[in-house]
Amino acid sequence: MRLPHDWLEPGWPAPARVRACSTTRSAGDSQPPFDRFNLGDHVGDDPLQVQANRSWLAQQLNCSPAWLEQVHGVAVVEARPAVVATADACWSRTPGVACTIMTADCLPVLLAARDGSCVAAVHAGWRSLAGGVLENTLAAMAVPPDAVLAWLGPAIGPEVYEVGPEVRDAFVVRHAAAEAAFVPSGRAGHWLADLYRLARIRLAAAGVQAVYGGGFCTLTDERFYSYRGDAVTGRQASLIWLQDE
Numbered sequence: 744m745r746l747p748h749d750w751l752e753p754g755w756p757a758p759a760r761v762r763a764c765s766t767t768r769s770a771g772d773s774q775p776p777f778d779r780f781n782l783g784d785h786v787g788d789d790p791l792q793v794q795a796n797r798s799w800l801a802q803q804l805n806c807s808p809a810w811l812e813q814v815h816g817v818a819v820v821e822a823r824p825a826v827v828a829t830a831d832a833c834w835s836r837t838p839g840v841a842c843t844i845m846t847a848d849c850l851p852v853l854l855a856a857r858d859g860s861c862v863a864a865v866h867a868g869w870r871s872l873a874g875g876v877l878e879n880t881l882a883a884m885a886v887p888p889d890a891v892l893a894w895l896g897p898a899i900g901p902e903v904y905e906v907g908p909e910v911r912d913a914f915v916v917r918h919a920a921a922e923a924a925f926v927p928s929g930r931a932g933h934w935l936a937d938l939y940r941l942a943r944i945r946l947a948a949a950g951v952q953a954v955y956g957g958g959f960c961t962l963t964d965e966r967f968y969s970y971r972g973d974a975v976t977g978r979q980a981s982l983i984w985l986q987d988e
Contacts, residue, residue: 746803749966753894755955758859760838763983764804765851765896767966771796773977781968781977783845784810788977806984808843809833813866817874819883822864831871832880834863841984847968848961850898850938851981852877856886857953862983867898867942869906873913877945888950893942896981897967900960901937904971908932920944 746752751765771780773796777788782800784793801808809822812829822833822842833842834854842864844851849868856862861884865876881888905928914921924940927933939957946954961967968977 751896753853753955755855755892755894755953757855757892758857760859760986760988761855761862761983762804762806762986763853763855763862763894763981765981766800766979768968768977768979769966771799776973776975777977780979782980783847783978785812786977787975800980804841804982804984806839806841806982808841808980808982809835810843810845811866813845815866815868815870817871817876817879819863819876819879821883831867831876832863832865832883834861834880834884835984836861838985838987841982843980843982845978845980846896846898846961847970847976847978848899848904850942851896852942853894853896853981853983854880854884854951855892855894855983856884857890857892859985859988861886862985864981864983867938869910869913869936869938869941872938872941872945873910873917877942878949881949881951889952891951891953893946893951893954893956895939895942895954895956897959897961897964897979898938899962899969899971901935901939903960903962904936904938905930905933906936908934910934910936914941918944918948 818830
């Protein structure tokens with residue numbers, strides 16, 4: 744698999760048949776403010792250009808992406824390229840079908856069974872993460888949690904992700920350890936939240952210990968789209984799929 748130079752591949756010990764990547768702005772022809780490789784068809788970009796970008800993506804990766812209508816919820820579905828389901832996570836055991844998540848600050852989480860039998864992709868913004876989307880996805884995969892690898896893709900970083908008290912409360916009420924993922928922002932009643940740490944806490948509580956990735960910031964790294972930074976902007980995608988053995 745040959746990717747554009749700045750696209751991301753997980754550095755994890757997944758089986759060779761598990762393929763995964765996260766896209767960046769580079770490679771496409773979308774015009775500002777969606778420049779260049781926007782994959783979101785709901786952000787105001789030219790629909791024909793979005794479709795051209797998506798088609799090029801599928802051809803480049805030699806897979807069939809299963810796109811979702813993401814609603815910041817906790818629903819999980821089987822990835823089906825012919826159906827745009829309303830959900831925030833999907834899983835697959837079918838070779839060539841790519842579980843696909845779009846983001847522009849929210850956290851994409853890619854999951855793979857150590858034996859290469861199942862993969863999943865999760866759109867883990869704070870609402871979905873607090874609501875249990877990771878736990879629901881692990882249940883849908885039907886793989887023992889200690890046999891699952893997780894990779895945390897590009898999301899807004901902990902130095903700039905300011906949230907209100909309702910966000911902190913939503914996590915701390917479930918896991919006291921989540922308090923460590925919030926530090927005062929300097930603005931009264933507001934906190935800087937570490938989405939990566941929150942995801943690691945939830946994964947660990949669910950029994951997933953092999954967690955990789957993190958350390959990105961979509962707001963400060965110009966490779967990525969950022970809703971907080973630009974409001975009207977594109978979406979990058981994180982994909983994971985199985986190849987035929």
